[in-house]
Structures are given as structure tokens and as C-alpha cells.
Amino acid sequence: MTALPAHSAPVPRRAPSPTRQRPLQPAPAPRPRRAKPRLAYAIIAVSAVAVIVVAQLLLSIAVAQGAYEIDTYQLRQAELARQEQKLVEDLDRVESPQYLAMNAEALGMVPNAAPVYLRLSDGAVLGEPTAAAGGEAASAPLVSNALITGVPLVTEQETEQTPTEGATGEVPAAPPAPAPLPSDGLPTPATH
Amino acid sequence: MNRISRHPIRRIIMAAVVLVALVGVFVVRLVDIQVVRAAELTAEAEGRRSQTVTDYGARGDIVDANGTVLADSVMRYDIALSPKNAGPVDREQPDPADASKTTSVEMPLPEVAAELGAAVGLTAEEVQGIIATALAANPDDDFEYVAKLVDTATYEKVKALEIPWVVPYPHPSRVYPNGAVAGNLLGFVQADDGAPLAGLELSEDKCVAGRNGEYSYQHSLEDWVPIPGTRIVHSEARDGGTLKLTIDADLQWMVQRIAASQVQAVGADWATVTVMEAKTGRLLAVADVPTLDPNNVTATAADDRGSRSFTAPFEPGSTFKALTAASVIDAGKADATSQIVAGYQYLPPNGADITDSFFHEEVPYTLTGVMIDSSNTGMSMFGERLSNEERFAYMQAFGLGEQTEVGFPGEEPGNLHGGPAEWDNQTMYATMFGQGLTTTAVQIASVYQTIANDGVRMPVRLVDGCIGEDGKLVAPEVSGERVISENAANQTSQMLERVYLEGWLADEWEIPGYRVAAKTGTAQVADGNGGYLEGHLVSVSGFAPADDPEFVVSVSIMNPVKMNSSAASAPVFQQVMSQVLKKYRTVPSGAPAPELPATW
Numbered sequence: 001m002t003a004l005p006a007h008s009a010p011v012p013r014r015a016p017s018p019t020r021q022r023p024l025q026p027a028p029a030p031r032p033r034r035a036k037p038r039l040a041y042a043i044i045a046v047s048a049v050a051v052i053v054v055a056q057l058l059l060s061i062a063v064a065q066g067a068y069e070i071d072t073y074q075l076r077q078a079e080l081a082r083q084e085q086k087l088v089e090d091l092d093r094v095e096s097p098q099y100l101a102m103n104a105e106a107l108g109m110v111p112n113a114a115p116v117y118l119r120l121s122d123g124a125v126l127g128e129p130t131a132a133a134g135g136e137a138a139s140a141p142l143v144s145n146a147l148i149t150g151v152p153l154v155t156e157q158e159t160e161q162t163p164t165e166g167a168t169g170e171v172p173a174a175p176p177a178p179a180p181l182p183s184d185g186l187p188t189p190a191t192h
Numbered sequence: 193m194n195r196i197s198r199h200p201i202r203r204i205i206m207a208a209v210v211l212v213a214l215v216g217v218f219v220v221r222l223v224d225i226q227v228v229r230a231a232e233l234t235a236e237a238e239g240r241r242s243q244t245v246t247d248y249g250a251r252g253d254i255v256d257a258n259g260t261v262l263a264d265s266v267m268r269y270d271i272a273l274s275p276k277n278a279g280p281v282d283r284e285q286p287d288p289a290d291a292s293k294t295t296s297v298e299m300p301l302p303e304v305a306a307e308l309g310a311a312v313g314l315t316a317e318e319v320q321g322i323i324a325t326a327l328a329a330n331p332d333d334d335f336e337y338v339a340k341l342v343d344t345a346t347y348e349k350v351k352a353l354e355i356p357w358v359v360p361y362p363h364p365s366r367v368y369p370n371g372a373v374a375g376n377l378l379g380f381v382q383a384d385d386g387a388p389l390a391g392l393e394l395s396e397d398k399c400v401a402g403r404n405g406e407y408s409y410q411h412s413l414e415d416w417v418p419i420p421g422t423r424i425v426h427s428e429a430r431d432g433g434t435l436k437l438t439i440d441a442d443l444q445w446m447v448q449r450i451a452a453s454q455v456q457a458v459g460a461d462w463a464t465v466t467v468m469e470a471k472t473g474r475l476l477a478v479a480d481v482p483t484l485d486p487n488n489v490t491a492t493a494a495d496d497r498g499s500r501s502f503t504a505p506f507e508p509g510s511t512f513k514a515l516t517a518a519s520v521i522d523a524g525k526a527d528a529t530s531q532i533v534a535g536y537q538y539l540p541p542n543g544a545d546i547t548d549s550f551f552h553e554e555v556p557y558t559l560t561g562v563m564i565d566s567s568n569t570g571m572s573m574f575g576e577r578l579s580n581e582e583r584f585a586y587m588q589a590f591g592l593g594e595q596t597e598v599g600f601p602g603e604e605p606g607n608l609h610g611g612p613a614e615w616d617n618q619t620m621y622a623t624m625f626g627q628g629l630t631t632t633a634v635q636i637a638s639v640y641q642t643i644a645n646d647g648v649r650m651p652v653r654l655v656d657g658c659i660g661e662d663g664k665l666v667a668p669e670v671s672g673e674r675v676i677s678e679n680a681a682n683q684t685s686q687m688l689e690r691v692y693l694e695g696w697l698a699d700e701w702e703i704p705g706y707r708v709a710a711k712t713g714t715a716q717v718a719d720g721n722g723g724y725l726e727g728h729l730v731s732v733s734g735f736a737p738a739d740d741p742e743f744v745v746s747v748s749i750m751n752p753v754k755m756n757s758s759a760a761s762a763p764v765f766q767q768v769m770s771q772v773l774k775k776y777r778t779v780p781s782g783a784p785a786p787e788l789p790a791t792w
């Protein structure tokens with residue numbers, strides 16, 4: 001393809017042939033042409049331009065509006081991510097074996113080192129049952145964890161339900177609260 | 193008019209010169225702006241119009257075999273202020289005249305400082321002190337830290353104060369939710385820049401390291417809302433992979449607790465306890481006391497921050513006799529019932545002088561009896577049935593004298609006293625019962641793993657693999673290597689069972705219901721100057737259930753001043769092994785251990 005208009009190439013000129021010379025005739029009368037609706041074209045073109053301009057304007061307004069909306073959501077997302085991080089950190093901390101052991105000991109539990117199994121097929125007791133020896137040294141100082149310093153034990157929490165301070169209370173939209181735990185231990189099944 | 197028109201050529205030339213000069217100036221300026229200073233000016237323009245932001249790639253977590261997070265990446269914040277701009281702050285407060293309106297009240301600097309101090313845990317004076325000191329040094333100081341690495345709650349408190357001259361900066365940091373559990377293995381990172389400094393953080397950095405990215409965007413002038421379509425990513429952030437260990441966090445905690453409790457009780461310098469899976473060589477727990485809490489590194493002395501199980505080689509002592517016995521049996525030079533007569537002292541022809549740790553008359557021992565009584569003289573008589581080179585080859589096959597496959601930072605290979613060529617007459621015999629050469633605790637556990645696993649040594653593993661971005665675990669291929677025959681391994685195992693049942697600590701380490709194979713060691717400790725220290729390194733290594741070994745436990749306690757014998761390590765072995773068997777619901781053994789005569 002060439003970008004040049006087709007007619008720009010010079011047409012090879014032919015010598016006029018002397019033999020065929022047509023006699024002169026009157027030019028045929030031009031056909032009556034239909035009047036073109038010039039105004040309609042103009043209106044369509046101008047309004048199309050106007051529509052495009054308006055559409056572009058609206059689009060950019062929408063995009064700008066969207067930018068603010070995105071910004072709002074991004075701020076919210078960042079805030080929720082921070083919230084999540086705080087909660088995950090709290091959870092990881094109270095899930096640590098040190099914290100669980102301290103709580104178990106505070107509730108008066110002692111570890112039993114002797115493994116004993118009950119075989120269900122014949123009811124045989126495998127291993128020798130031995131009573132757990134009490135008075136074990138407290139675990140806390142043995143395997144330290146700087147993260148749980150100052151976190152109150154379950155036995156030290158009187159009314160508050162969360163083991164860490166400041167973790168809750170700032171949740172903007174709290175999910176429906178679960179049924180409150182009875183304050184005096186585990187919930188008992190209501191069977192008779 | 194006339195005068196000018198008199199020299200039209202000169203006029204044209206002058207105009208041309210001026211024009212060329214002018215164009216020249218423009219060209220020079222253009223080249224200067226467009227080419228010479230282009231990068232600088234573009235950067236300045238970008239800087240004015242757009243904001244460059246670091247996109248933090250999180251360092252990967254380190255998790256235990258069950259997915260419990262042992263090392264976690266969190267965002268912390270550094271709180272900085274601008275001393276030169278520090279001053280009173282306008283605060284909106286409810287208008288006392290009209291409750292529905294607010295009025296702007298100016299808060300004086302001391303009050304603002306007190307508020308800020310309360311949020312970050314400083315007093316008002318300390319905050320004002322930071323400002324005053326900075327201004328005294330440099331009146332134009334625009335940047336000074338108030339607090340570093342504060343947590344999210346503090347960050348939100350500071351942000352809520354809305355002090356214009358206080359800016360928090362995000363600072364990725366590392367926390368270890370389980371504290372000292374596996375702390376010595378995990379190691380730690382530099383607080384300032386997160387560079388790994390020790391432990392697995394250092395050796396497995398390739399897996400967990402993330403890469404920060406950077407992007408810039410243009411924003412609105414007033415409220416800094418990003419303009420759509422202007423975000424340019426200069427480099428992509430990449431999160432690090434998740435490192436999955438073979439360690440079980442709960443077991444690790446229990447083992448550390450037992451070991452720490454015993455170290456306190458017997459006044460020892462340090463202790464290590466290793467729990468290994470007999471069939472795979474995976475380390476389930478590696479406890480080092482004193483323990484390191486990576487959340488608070490400075491609380492632990494610098495020498496105690498590594499993992500002695502890997503980095504502190506010691507002379508293993510009598511636990512090593514299992515290796516010598518297994519080698520002799522594998523070479524076909526003896527079996528569990530082979531007979532010798534051993535007295536308190538043995539003077540072999542080469543001039544060495546071997547004595548037992550207790551006095552006894554000549555006893556007609558079998559190899560089993562030698563193991564039960566841990567007789568050095570008896571073991572020497574069996575050990576000399578192999579040449580030094582043969583025994584050295586067995587030691588190497590058991591993985592001694594070189595680092596284990598773990599490749600822990602600072603891991604020691606142990607020292608087999610050079611090699612047979614460098615063993616003198618005494619060392620030649622001493623190496624039969626674990627003196628005169630050094631091994632690490634993990635190497636000894638690996639020797640017992642080989643015996644427990646029918647003579648096939650599995651590579652020691654602390655890491656299961658690296659979980660990359662695609663969520664797939666990339667685990668190295670592992671295959672075992674036969675060191676001794678199945679028969680030799682089983683005979684050694686049966687002898688170790690007799691040691692467990694008839695040795696002098698039989699009551700101390702009894703685990704009812706299970707068949708256990710174990711051996712004690714009370715080794716002298718080299719003082720580094722060719723002599724021995726007064727204290728001993730007491731140890732127990734063994735495995736259970738002996739009829740189908742699942743777990744290897746190896747305990748070493750350094751210099752227990754209140755109980756300087758392997759009686760100090762036996763209760764640790766008993767408690768740890770019980771815990772392991774209980775935790776993994778190991779079915780108790782049915783049949784009793786086979787009988788083997790100790791004497792003839």
C-alpha cells in the first residue's frame with residue numbers, strides 16, 4: 001500500500017488519435033439533483049461533538065469521584081488490616097504454650113507424664129496408670145515469652161472477657177455478639 | 193536613514209550574528225535542560241507532582257510442623273517529630289456557648305508533649321527534652337525520633353492526637369509469638385533493618401526474605417487522594433516464603449520446660465535435649481538451656497544465643513560405646529553374647545592404660561554385660577578387634593566428623609582427633625568409649641537414630657521445606673544410607689534394652705508399658721589445654737519403643753554441680769520420652785525385651 005493518492009501518478013499521455021474524432025454534441029442536461037439536508041448534517045456533527053465532550057466530562061467526573069471512593073475504601077482497608085494485625089497478634093500471644101500452661105497451672109492443673117491408653121476393642125488398659133505428681137515448678141520462668149508479660153491470667157479476669165486490654169472496643173462495626181459465657185465456668189448442657 | 197542604508201551588508205551581517213548568537217544561547221539552554229540535566233529535572237518535577245511510596249514485601253513466617261507460627265512479620269511504627277515546627281496545636285473543642293458548634297482552642301506545647309508522651313510511654317519532660325536537645329544542636333532540625341518500633345495500638349493513639357509536626361513511619365518488624373519456644377533455633381534479626389543475625393533466620397534467609405517494592409503516584413493537593421492512572425510501579429514487592437520446620441512447638445515447649453527445670457534443680461551450666469524421629473531423621477524438638485527469647489535478645493547472654501545442640505561439640509563419653517559395639521558386631525568380630533574377662537584395669541600391649549570408673553574384680557562379661565556396666569576395659573577388648581582405620585570409617589559412616597545436613601549457622605563438625613594416623617596409643621583406646629574425640633548432641637542423636645532404624649542413617653533435618661508464593665512446599669529429596677547391617681543394629685538395640693532394664697539407673701528412667709533402649713554417659717570435659725575439667729558432661733541417649741523404634745531422645749547436661757553423674761540426665765530422658773510417646777499416641781509394647789546374658 002502506498003500512502004500517496006492514486007491520482008498523483010502522472011497519467012501517461014497518449015497522442016490524440018487523428019482517425020477517431022467524434023462530432024461535437026450538446027452536453028446532456030444535468031439531472032435535477034435532490035436538495036441535500038445540509039442543516040441536519042451540521043446539527044448531527046455538532047451534537048455528536050457535544051455529546052462526546054459531555055461524555056468525556058462525565059467520565060472524568062466519575063473517575064475523579066471513583067478516586068475519592070477508592071481512597072476512602074483504601075483507608076478503611078488499611079485500618080481494618082491494622083485491626084486484623086492487632087487481633088492476630090493478641091491471638092498468637094494467648095495461644096502460646098507458655099500462656100496456656102500458666103493458665104492451666106493457675107486453675108490447679110498438673111501435667112501427668114505417664115501415658116496410659118484404654119483399648120476400645122477389648123477394654124484393655126495399656127500402660128500403668130499413675131497419679132499425676134502435684135507441686136511441679138511453675139512453668140512461667142522456665143520458658144520465657146516477653147510478649148505475654150502483663151497479660152492477665154484467666155483466673156485474674158473478673159468481669160472482662162478478653163484477655164488483653166485495648167484489643168477490643170475500637171471495632172467500628174462489631175459483628176453480632178456471641179451468647180455471653182456464663183461467668184461461673186463452662187456452659188452446662190441443658191439435659192435432664 | 194542615509195547612514196544606515198549606506199552599509200546594508202554590514203547591517204544584515206550584524207543581524208545575522210545577533211540571530212545566530214541568540215539561537216545559539218537557546219540551543220545551549222535547550223541541550224542543558226533536555227539532555228544534560230534532564231534526569232535531575234525530571235526527578236525534581238516528579239518529586240513535586242508525585243509521591244514515591246515503599247511497598248513493603250513481608251518477610252516470610254517460620255512455622256512449625258503443624259503450622260503454628262513461630263516467627264511472624266508485623267508492621268511496627270517509628271514516631272518522628274519535627275523539632276523546628278514543634279509548638280502549640282489548635283484543637284477543635286465543643287463550644288461552651290453553643291453545644292452544636294466547635295471552637296478552636298490553642299493547646300500549649302507542654303500539654304501537647306504530655307499527650308504525645310503518654311501515647312508512646314514517655315513523660316512530657318522527656319518529649320520536650322528531645323525537642324530542646326535537637327534544637328540546641330541544630331536550630332533547623334526537622335527530624336527526630338520520639339519512639340521506635342511501637343505497636344499498632346500506640347500508632348493509632350498517636351495518630352488520633354493529630355499533631356501536625358508528628359509523623360509516624362511504618363517499619364516492618366518481627367515478633368515471635370511463642371517467645372522462647374525454639375528461640376535458640378529461630379535466631380533473630382536486627383531490630384533496625386531486619387537483617388538476619390542468627391539461627392534459622394540467617395541460614396534460611398533465602399526462603400523467608402522478602403523484597404520491598406516502590407511505586408509513585410500523583411495526588412491531589414489538599415487531601416492527597418491519588419489521581420487515577422498516575423501510579424507507576426518502579427519495582428514489584430515480593431513477599432518471602434514460609435519456612436516449615438520439622439519442630440513441633442508444643443513438644444518443643446514441654447522439652448524446654450523439662451530441661452530448664454532440671455538445669456535449675458542440679459545447678460548445671462547448660463543442657464541440650466534432642467528429639468528425633470527414628471524412621472525419618474526429622475528433629476521434633478531441639479531444646480537448649482539457657483533459652484533465648486528472640487523477642488528480647490539482650491536478656492540472654494551472647495554465648496547462650498545459639499543452639500549448643502549444633503554448635504557445642506563435646507566428648508560424648510559412654511553413650512559412644514553403642515557405636516563401637518555396633519561397629520564390632522557389623523564387622524562380624526563379635527556378637528551380643530561374645531565373651532571376655534575384664535578387670536578394673538586393662539594394660540594393652542601398646543602401652544595404653546585403661547581403667548573403669550568403678551573398682552571391680554575380674555568379671556566374665558559378655559558384650560551385653562560390658563554395655564550394662566559401661567566397662568571401659570571390656571569395651572577396649574572388643575574395640576581392638578577392629579583396626580583404627582576400620583573404626584574411623586564406621587565413625588564417618590555414622591556422620592561424625594562433619595556437619596549434619598542441617599547446616600545450622602555456626603554448626604560444628606566435631607573432631608575425631610584428626611584421624612587414625614594422629615591417634616596415639618591412649619587415644620586409640622579412648623575413642624572406643626567416647627573420649628578423645630568430640631561430637632555434637634545432634635550427631636549423637638543421629639548415631640542412635642541409625643541404630644534404631646535398622647542400621648539406615650537418615651539425613652538430619654530441621655526444615656521440612658519452603659512454601660513459596662504458589663503455596664507449594666518445596667522439599668528436598670531425602671534418602672537414607674545403610675551404615676551397619678540390620679542384624680548388627682538389632683543386636684545393639686537389644687543390648688541397649690538390657691542396659692535400660694539392668695543398668696544402675698533402671699528405676700530412674702522407667703517408662704511403664706514400653707520397651708526402651710538407652711545408654712548413659714558421664715564424660716570428662718576437655719579444658720582446652722590438654723587436660724580435663726573437674727565437672728562432667730552427663731548424658732543419656734536412647735530410643736523407644738524398642739520393638740519398633742519411633743523416637744530418639746538424647747539428653748546432655750553440662751556440669752551439674754549438685755548431682756555430678758548421669759543420674760542428673762536420666763529423669764529428663766524419662767520425662768521427655770514419656771511426653772513424646774504420649775503426645776504421638778504410641779501404642780505400648782506388648783512382649784517383654786528379649787533376655788541376653790550379661791556374664792558367663
